[in-house]
Amino acid sequence: MSASRAGLAEGRRWVVKVGSSLVTAKGAGLDLAAIADWCAQIAQLRRAGVQVVLVSSGAVAEGMARLGLKKRPAVLHELQAAAAVGQMGLVRAYEAEFQKHGLKAAQILLTHEDVSDRSRYLNAQGTLNQLLEFGVVPVVNENDTVATDEIRLGDNDTLGALTVNLIRADLLVILTDQEGLFDADPRSNPDAQLVSEADLADSRLLAMAGTSKGELGRGGMRTKVGAAYTAARSGAATLIAHGRKPDVLKRIRAGEAVGTLLKPSQGVMAARKRWIAGQLQVRGRLTLDDGAVRVLRDQGRSLLPVGVRAVEGDFGRGDLVVCVDGAGNEVARGLCNYDADDARRILGAKSDEISVRLGGPGEPEMIHRDNLVLSG
Known part of the structure; x- marks a missing residue:
């Protein structure tokens, strides 16, 4: 699909994320x-042949309203209880409205474990794809009723982007209470200008996004730009717009200059590597020498033990580890062929030394290139 505004009408799969404040x-x-x-x-989009997955925040905020809570709970079980109460009302509201347009809705609740485990990831992918083929509108939310910090995705902007990768959507639409991304904070700078379009290769984007976030949700503009980077792994563009604008989705599809369009700057990442890149819980850290960094970046080869200088963390075989250079800058991340103890045993080892250090046969690669994704 073209990443230009005129090309948005060509997209046949959209993920639409709606924030808590809206x-x-x-x-x-x-x-x-x-x-x-x-x-x-969304019903109009469906009639035009666009398959839509809706990612909706609001369960915790609705639960707060139903329970009479004035501030977002800080205690985990209170937060989860509010989510459980609010999810009932949220799903009921969407189901009732879609029924008016002859559409069926389905509830999908996810945690990080659902996208970090390969088999569960593929199962979620298959379910979403089948629902879309049935003509159903999936309504996706993070499963706040069971999520802890260890299994939390973090915010629904990230969840929307991971959903884009799951179903290979053409576009991620993030509806928020802001007009889009500005080149400065419009609340403190009256001369701030809306960024209509930008390439994700532009290094200034994260600085423009700042760090602010609302009281009801966990995300801010910075998480939305981060979500755009994630969505771009499958070639999708991201459009951030004010959700209260009349006919905002219709106008986006018509190519009107609404909000901020963030365009992918690189090609589509292979499916398995998209899954790896989408992992949020890093279990360990490998420090590489300069030669290994060059081999990964310039030649696209596997990481061998000989190029590893330090191992940190307590990880198991197949866990996600991050690879850094001598200055601590992230170079890549991938699934390690060894647990932490064995990785330390073969630190800096040449291929013919691995079996000697382990006392038996081992994999020649610390991380195979098929299980490794470059950062940045």
Whole structure:
């Protein structure tokens, strides 16, 4: 699909993410009128042949409203209880509105474990694809009722981007309470200008995004730009726009200059490598020598033990580890062929030394190139 605005009409799969501040009317319960409007627009997209997955925040915020809580809970079990209560109302609202347009909805709740385990990842992928083929609109949310810090995806911007990678969507639309990405903070700089389009290769984007975030949600503009980088792994563009604009989805598809369009700057990553790159929980750290860094970056080869200078962490065989250069800069990440103890035993070993150090046969690669993704 073309990453230009004119090319957005060519896309046949969209992921639309709606933030908490939009769904819940600033914490005063669900904004049913807004939900009805988005569902009507998604129904229009479906009639035009676009398959849509909706990623919706709002369960915790709706639960807070139902339980009479004025501030987002800080205690884990209180937060999970609020999510459990709120999820009931959130899903019921979407189901009722989609039914008015003759559409069926399905609830999909995910945690990081669902995308970090390869078999569960493929199962989620198959389920989503089948739902789309059935003409159903999947409504995806993080499973806050069971998620802990160790299995949390972090925010629904990230979840939206990972969903893009799961189903190979053409476009990620992030609807928020901001017009889009500005070149400076518009709250403190009256001269700030909206960035209409940008290439993700532009190194200034993260600085423009800042670090701010709202009271109800976990994400800010920086997480949205980060989500765009993730979505770009499958070749998808990302469009950040104000969700309250009339007919915003229709106008996006028509190519109007709405919000900020962030365009992918590199080719499509192979499916397995997209899955690896999408892992958020790093279990260990390998420090590489300069030669190994050059081999990975310039030749696309596997990482051999001879090029590893230090091993940190307590990881198992097949866990995700990050590879850094001597200055600590991330070079790559991948699935290690060894657990931490064996990785330390073969540190710096040449191929013919591996079996001697291990006392038996071992893999020649610390990380095979098929299980390794370059960073940046």
